[in-house]
Amino acid sequence: MQAHALRAIVAALTLTATSLSAQTARTVANVNGGEPSLAQVRAATERFRDVKVALAEGYVRDPMNLCDAAEMMGKPASLGVMGIHFFRPDLLGITGPPNPRVSGTGTHTDFLRPAILIYEPQRDGSLDLVAVENLVFIKAWEAAGNSAPPSFQGVRWDRMADDPSTTIDEAHMFEPHYDRHVWLYRENPNGIFAQFNPKATCAYHKGGAAHAHKAQ
Numbered sequence: 001m002q003a004h005a006l007r008a009i010v011a012a013l014t015l016t017a018t019s020l021s022a023q024t025a026r027t028v029a030n031v032n033g034g035e036p037s038l039a040q041v042r043a044a045t046e047r048f049r050d051v052k053v054a055l056a057e058g059y060v061r062d063p064m065n066l067c068d069a070a071e072m073m074g075k076p077a078s079l080g081v082m083g084i085h086f087f088r089p090d091l092l093g094i095t096g097p098p099n100p101r102v103s104g105t106g107t108h109t110d111f112l113r114p115a116i117l118i119y120e121p122q123r124d125g126s127l128d129l130v131a132v133e134n135l136v137f138i139k140a141w142e143a144a145g146n147s148a149p150p151s152f153q154g155v156r157w158d159r160m161a162d163d164p165s166t167t168i169d170e171a172h173m174f175e176p177h178y179d180r181h182v183w184l185y186r187e188n189p190n191g192i193f194a195q196f197n198p199k200a201t202c203a204y205h206k207g208g209a210a211h212a213h214k215a216q
Contacts, residue, residue, distance in 0.1 A: 061086050073171075081196060162176075
């Protein structure tokens with residue numbers, strides 16, 4: 001997909017996001033003053049195993065229809081894949097189409113209501129939920145007065161930023177950000193909080209261009 005087409009799609013999604021509460025988009029959620037357990041997160045997200053439920057609740061499929069893999073981001077293929085991302089523009093605080101990268105103002109960290117759901121494509125064309133994720137853009141996170149990355153279950157979130165000296169897009173068209181994957185629905189030898197999972201696959205993915213080279 002060309003960069004201008006992606007911008008047009010994200011712009012349309014942004015119209016939906018701007019109709020929602022700005023306060024919601026910026027909330028750093030807590031559960032009774034603390035963070036939820038993995039069991040609580042699973043109980044709160046189990047319904048999204050049906051992707052139709054996710055769509056009905058405002059999640060939208062990655063406009064580029066990518067099944068993200070480690071190799072696409074300049075990492076060893078042996079690390080595995082992420083999968084196909086479905087996201088809530090309002091929780092990410094998406095500010096508009098890529099210019100040249102996707103950015104946002106949200107500081108949402110509540111895993112009981114994750115901003116991103118990750119699905120694995122199946123041979124029959126269906127999608128299996130494999131992980132949930134939250135993401136905050138570093139600029140917005142620091143503007144909110146935070147000096148350290150967010151953490152979950154005592155583990156700091158991962159940092160992703162593009163390396164301008166390479167042709168690989170290490171941040172998949174996003175501005176520098178922190179993210180945390182939680183592989184609740186697929187065992188991960190790399191660890192439940194790893195970015196990639198060798199037990200997930202993109203083998204049955206149809207459509208969607210690779211983002212190995214940066215958009216011009």
